[in-house]
Amino acid sequence: MHELSLCEALISTVRRQLATRPEYAGRRIKSLKVTIGALSGCEPDLLARMFPHASPGTVAEGAELIVDFQSARVACEACGTERDVAANLLVCPKCGDQGVKLVAGDEVLLTGLTLAEA
Amino acid sequence: MCLECGCGLPYSPSARQRRKETAAPAPSQETILAVHESLLGANDEVADKNREKFNQHGILAINLMSSPGTGKTFLLETLIPLLPLRCGVVVGDLETDNDARRIARTGAKAIQITTGQACHLDASMVAGALSQFDLGELDVLFIENVGNLVCPASFDLGEAKRIALLSVCEGDDKPAKYPTLFHKADLMLITKADLLPHLPQFSPENAEGYLRKLANHSPCLTISSLQPETLTPLIEWITQTHAALKPSHQWKAV
Numbered sequence: 331m332h333e334l335s336l337c338e339a340l341i342s343t344v345r346r347q348l349a350t351r352p353e354y355a356g357r358r359i360k361s362l363k364v365t366i367g368a369l370s371g372c373e374p375d376l377l378a379r380m381f382p383h384a385s386p387g388t389v390a391e392g393a394e395l396i397v398d399f400q401s402a403r404v405a406c407e408a409c410g411t412e413r414d415v416a417a418n419l420l421v422c423p424k425c426g427d428q429g430v431k432l433v434a435g436d437e438v439l440l441t442g443l444t445l446a447e448a
Numbered sequence: 449m450c451l452e453c454g455c456g457l458p459y460s461p462s463a464r465q466r467r468k469e470t471a472a473p474a475p476s477q478e479t480i481l482a483v484h485e486s487l488l489g490a491n492d493e494v495a496d497k498n499r500e501k502f503n504q505h506g507i508l509a510i511n512l513m514s515s516p517g518t519g520k521t522f523l524l525e526t527l528i529p530l531l532p533l534r535c536g537v538v539v540g541d542l543e544t545d546n547d548a549r550r551i552a553r554t555g556a557k558a559i560q561i562t563t564g565q566a567c568h569l570d571a572s573m574v575a576g577a578l579s580q581f582d583l584g585e586l587d588v589l590f591i592e593n594v595g596n597l598v599c600p601a602s603f604d605l606g607e608a609k610r611i612a613l614l615s616v617c618e619g620d621d622k623p624a625k626y627p628t629l630f631h632k633a634d635l636m637l638i639t640k641a642d643l644l645p646h647l648p649q650f651s652p653e654n655a656e657g658y659l660r661k662l663a664n665h666s667p668c669l670t671i672s673s674l675q676p677e678t679l680t681p682l683i684e685w686i687t688q689t690h691a692a693l694k695p696s697h698q699w700k701a702v
């Protein structure tokens with residue numbers, strides 16, 4: 331399980347993002363939003379449970395972690411269908427073709443930060 | 449559509465420019481910032497540097513992933529003496545350097561990474577091991593990952609190819625249970641085929657069928673490290689891949 335190290339990666343990503351926005355220096359982070367894909371190898375519940383243990387003493391101290399789950403989503407090159415599918419059934423749900431592109435579902439992303447009023 | 453990563457999010461250079469121009473809002477209100485950054489970005493940067501090094505030296509780097517005991521080390525012990533290429537090995541385990549010592553007996557240089565608590569290799573562990581090789585002397589670098597079907601799949605090491613192994617003792621539905629690892633495999637190996645007569649419940653066809661359901665058309669080979677003749681198609685795959693050496697493991701840009 332590497333959810334704890336992902337929490338640490340999340341916190342350094344936040345730190346990096348804030349460093350590029352000096353105009354918000356000193357504002358407390360109220361919440362963080364992440365997107366976890368079904369094929370990312372990261373367990374959303376575990377990440378949410380680990381976060382309160384990883385955040386104290388960091389920029390993210392006291393912040394709420396909001397986890398959005400993203401299903402595996404494929405686009406079929408044969409028939410053009412784009413749809414969410416089960417993580418272990420990635421062929422085209424319409425025509426059954428294997429020529430699909432995974433358009434979402436393997437990501438572990440920081441997608442948003444909410445800063446508290448100063 | 450965002451030009452940087454194709455994600456469709458409002459994070460294009462022009463959007464970023466707009467964000468810079470707007471002054472910070474009155475500090476009395478809550479501020480919501482849209483971001484789009486992978487948490488694996490730091491690992492991926494190091495992986496790209498590893499990949500660049502492999503490319504520079506014409507090295508085919510292969511990441512071997514499976515559950516514990518599938519036969520990764522025994523395969524390398526049998527395969528390396530049969531390969532007409534200069535091989536090196538990086539091997540990760542939670543504890544002990546047993547595997548590196550076993551592989552070193554083939555004459556190939558083997559570096560053990562003892563990961564302690566970490567359940568997978570990451571790109572910087574591999575980068576550290578690379579400094580111990582003379583890369584000009586290598587054609588193929590095998591990276592034997594920690595035995596684990598979950599975590600290794602998420603970490604790009606800079607490899608050109610990923611091999612997922614599955615032994616006939618494990619059940620043929622592993623690709624359905626661990627799609628994260630199997631859907632990105634460039635080759636699936638069904639190992640310990642010499643035991644098939646004792647395991648009629650394992651069907652190599654079913655295992656391959658589950659791989660196909662992951663929309664993965666990579667080849668699937670059935671081998672036994674106790675029967676070196678079964679390794680011939682694998683040897684061909686490696687030599688041909690090395691000869692072509694167009695690193696094709698394209699990680700989705702985020």
Ligand SMILES: Nc1nc2c(ncn2[C@@H]2O[C@H](COP(=O)(O)OP(=O)(O)OP(=O)(O)O)[C@@H](O)[C@H]2O)c(=O)[nH]1
Nearest residue numbers: 515516517518519520521522523595640672673674
């Ligand atoms: N019968 C048979 N046994 C095998 C074969 N390959 C490996 N084994 C045995 O399976 C056991 C585990 O093999 P290893 O090569 O150590 O497996 P591994 O995947 O490297 O294991 P970890 O590094 O612990 O993840 C050993 O006792 C091997 O001798 C095979 O093709 N046939």
Ligand SMILES: [Mg+2]
Nearest residue numbers: 520521547592
């Ligand atoms: Mg081993």
Ligand SMILES: [Zn+2]
Nearest residue numbers: 331332567599
């Ligand atoms: Zn892990």
Ligand SMILES: [Zn+2]
Nearest residue numbers: 406409422425
């Ligand atoms: Zn289709």
